[in-house]
Amino acid sequence: MTENIVVLGAGYAGAAAIQSLEAEVDNADITWISKEDYHLVLHEVHRCIRDPSVRDKISLPIADIKSPSTRFIKAAVESVDTDDREIDLDDGSTVDYDYLVVGLGSKTAYYGIPGLEENSLTLKGLDDALEIHNQVKDAAREASRNDPAKIVIGGAGLSGIQTAGELAEFRDMHRAPLEIYLVEAMEEIFPGQDPEIQGALRKRLLEADINILTNDPITEAAEDTIYFDEGEPLEYDVFVWTGGITGQDALEEANVEKNHNRVNADATFQTSDERVFALGDSAIVDQLNSERPAPPTAQAAWQAGGVIGENVARAMNGQALTSWSYKDKGTVVSVGDDAVAHNVMMVPIGTFGGPAAKVLKKSIATRWIADVTSVGRAVSAWGDM
Template identity: 30%
Template sequence: MAKKVVILGAGYAGLVCALELNKLTTAQEAEIILVNKHEYHQLVTQLHEPAVGAKEEKDVTISINSILGAKKIKFVKDVVVSIDKTAKEVTLESGKLSYDYLVIALGSETEYFGIPGLKEYSYTLKSVNQANRIREHIEQCFQTYNQDKKDSKLTFVVGGAGFTGIELVGELADMLPQLAQKYNVPKEKVKLLNVEAAPMILPGFDEGLVAHAKQSLEGRGVKFIIGTPVVQVEPGIVHLKTGDTIPTDTMIWTGGVRGIPIVAESGFETEPRGRAKVDEYMRALGEEDVWIIGDSCFVLSPNGRPYPPTAQISTQMGENAAVNIYASMKHVKKEAFAPVLLGAVASLGRKNAIGSLGKKMKATGWLAYRVKDASKYRYLAKIGALLKSK
């Protein structure tokens, strides 16, 4: 009898897991069920572009049914409510699903670090819908500025200087002057600030690349406030630890992620920020039939630091989970998770980027931008290959 494999979440990790398992198994061996709350897969690595109007929603979403086609994967559009690992059952809003093997790939939610008012009065960028809200809000700020001349309407603050924050800042640096011209707003009134609690931007990048990124963005009007935590947010004002305040109608928070509460609530062991602890095969600690992958889990790299929540890592987690589920079915040796890090490229706007391409090659400016442009779907390359498989 076919084993029932339920995969929760169709982000990079969950989708790759489903497609890889489809490739490895026959219909007699596995019944694969993929659950997702939307009918589409989101290209979350590109959300900074629709957030400023550089792309439309259709450009960063792909229909799940179009990806699955005629493959032996059943897609269920629903919301996960709870997981009962003892009964081996998942409760959805519309019913329940039993499983033999479970994959939890539900992503993450924003970490607000207990900062008063931050959740209530900031925008976040973790979905297409949130990107659309940011774009509409920024457009409205420019549309209405000439009615009351409030400087806070033209002051835009991005909290967090990791990948998401810097790529968003780069897009804003290119877009805001265009909006100023469109709505006949003085360009000199527009302010763009990036606030970061850590002592540097883009952690993990080479210092030379970081310097290039900072210089490029500052040259387009970005002001960096580094080593300075946000301590409170109120309507129209951001408070910094230094005692300084920033009058603004736009606070966009990209400063961290934490695990989805369902994971801890279901009795899986987690670290302090709610991400699941897993073994070397990506299984939940103490579980033989539950895999937790993507942003939902916490995995230490050989240098003792946790792997970052990137699409590159997530897709490899999805592939590894599929291989190990198949190994469990066949009672053969499993493979320890050992990702191959292919480098990283961070966009700095429309025509600039920095890149660390392997161990030795580094690129800035036009070259890195072209690499970024040519490989913007690089994390879906695995999916593309699997789409062609039977």
């Protein structure tokens, strides 16, 4: 009997999982469900804040990724019924499955901070980046050199730092009257990372004339003012929140072990339901040799998606599953047109910037585009990465 495999989500995990399943699974029908009919190169979406035309380079059509035999459904997932093995979609239809791969990604976490969700923009998709661009452009148009618009980015992790860098490039390119603030609750930017890369990033942010405020959590966000635990309130014209992630509401009723709607999975990607696999930001994937799960990064999702097909095939054939271990190949962060690289595999220098880091950043993005679509599309995107 032909089995039905359903993959949810078209992010890094979902796109890589589709190609892995197509390569590894025989005698199965594969269905791919996503609310968008494209895969977004999310770790480069901040480029659209400066230049919206970049969207054409980082939005990869689903048809260019999947094989013709894989069925695609453009719809948002409303809920997952693991008992009846059904997916409820926002158009009122349902899709049955025999095996399910959850790669729905995450949504922004607001940590119960009053006013934060209502008064901030986010950067979780293409529309978000375009909205930031439009609001910043409008704020700049209404500002002046004597009364510049204040743009605040809450959260100085990867997304926050890269957002700040693009805003600085937009300001300089258009000679826009903007003041940019990067706000972080922890003691240092890029929390939890090596002090060497933290220092290198701080240096570049300050050189880009970005104000950095750390070690003071936001306690409330009003319509035009941010309040802190200790510091003075900060008025703003545009406020972007990049401070954390949580699971999707669509997984709330799924009868699997989860934490804040992020599905718990072991190192084989299998969940507490043997027919449900999870990876990417949707999942908390255990690692055999570490007390910490795999990180919720594009790099980890890319790696995991590339091997999950084998385990789904093994599960279908009643074979033992293999365990996956995340391999950290290094970190590369852009600050506008500059970049900082750290602990890059096979590179003897710990932390470096300059042209080498910039080329490496471009290479990572274009390699992914080439892997899931074509070399021609990757070459076309090179100049905008």
